[in-house]
Amino acid sequence: MGKIVVSQNITLDGVVEDPSGEGGFRHGGWFQQFMDQDWEAWAELELAEAQGAEALLLGRRSDEYFATRTSILSGEWVDALNRLPKYVVSATLQEPEWTNATVLTGEVVSEVSKLKQRIRGELVVYASRPLVRTLMEHDLVDELRLTVFPVVLGAGERLFGETSDKRPLRLIHTKTVGNGLAHLTYERAREA
Incomplete structure (x- = not known):
C-alpha cells in the first residue's frame, strides 16, 4: 500500500497562498522574498524527496502550474519530477498538462483510496490545497512535510x-x- 505524503512550503502562520507572487495576493511572493541564502539547501531537500517518490498526486491547478514551469526549467529536480508518474484529481480536466500524467475523474476519496492500494511507495502531494483538505478530512494523509518560512503574513489561504x-x-x-x-x-x- 502506498503512503500519501503532503509536502508543502508554508509560512509560520500556516499560509500557503501565492508563494510565487503570480496570483495577485497582496502578500504574495513570500517564497522568494524569505528564501534568502537557503535556496541550495531547500533544493537538495526537494530533490531527495522527488527521487524517493513513487508518484505525484495533484489537483488540476497544480498540474497546470508545474507543467508550465517544468517545460521551461531544467535541472535534476525538474528531471526527477518529469519522470515521475502523476495523478491529477479533477472533475473537469480532460487532458493533463504535465507529462506522464493520468486524470482521476471519479469521486476523489474513492479514486485516491484505490490509487493508494495500487502504489507501493510514496505518493507526494505538492501544493493542491483543496485536495489536501479533502485528503485530511478523510484520513488519507499519512505524512506531512512542512517547510516553514520565517514570516507571519497575517492573511491568506x-x-x-x-x-x-x-x-x-x-x-x-x-x-x-x-x-x-x-x-x-x-x-x-493512529490513536490519540
Whole structure:
C-alpha cells in the first residue's frame, strides 16, 4: 500500500497562498522574498524527496502550474519530477498538462483510496490545497512535510481549513534547512 505524503512550503502562520507572487495576493511572493541564502539547501531537500517518490498526486491547478514551469526549467529536480508518474484529481480536466500524467475523474476519496492500494511507495502531494483538505478530512494523509518560512503574513489561504474533528499528528523529524527554514515532518497519529 502506498503512503500519501503532503509536502508543502508554508509560512509560520500556516499560509500557503501565492508563494510565487503570480496570483495577485497582496502578500504574495513570500517564497522568494524569505528564501534568502537557503535556496541550495531547500533544493537538495526537494530533490531527495522527488527521487524517493513513487508518484505525484495533484489537483488540476497544480498540474497546470508545474507543467508550465517544468517545460521551461531544467535541472535534476525538474528531471526527477518529469519522470515521475502523476495523478491529477479533477472533475473537469480532460487532458493533463504535465507529462506522464493520468486524470482521476471519479469521486476523489474513492479514486485516491484505490490509487493508494495500487502504489507501493510514496505518493507526494505538492501544493493542491483543496485536495489536501479533502485528503485530511478523510484520513488519507499519512505524512506531512512542512517547510516553514520565517514570516507571519497575517492573511491568506491557509493549508488547513475547518475539519469535522481533530486530526492528531505526531512529530517524527525536524531539520533546519539552510539558515532560516525549518522542515517539520509529522505522521498521522493512529490513536490519540
